[in-house]
Amino acid sequence: MIGGRRKRYYEIKWIKGRPYVYRRARVRVDGKIRFISRYIGPATPELCKQLGIPLEKLERRRVVREQVREIRIELTQAEMIAFWALGVHKLTRKRWKPSKWGGLSWKDVKKAWESLKAKIPKPLKA
Structure with missing residues (x-):
């Protein structure tokens, strides 16, 4: 006051x-x-x-943002399933049900997950 x-x-x-x-x-x-x-x-x-x-x-502050690079990655069906099962739902081997996820075995999903991670480029360090 x-x-x-x-x-x-x-x-x-x-x-x-x-x-x-x-x-x-x-x-x-x-x-x-x-x-x-x-x-x-x-x-x-x-x-x-x-x-x-x-x-x-x-005076309106104008924020100049860096232009974002557009990265396109071609995914296979197995990689899409692996993304949803492991990346989003965080499923484990114990909770894995092949009938729910297109009949893929746990080994196929893990292999697709690793190939998906390899396709994503590493962020550039400044």
């Missing part, structure tokens, strides 16, 4: 490409501090000066 008054927090939210000012109030709920946002208005330079918000916050 400053001089008996609570400190006011202001934030700028970008909604559909336009900046808006919200006031955040600290509230204690069940012993935990939470924030309640209240809408003030569109973030114009005049309003930001009046509220003491730096004008740099009005």
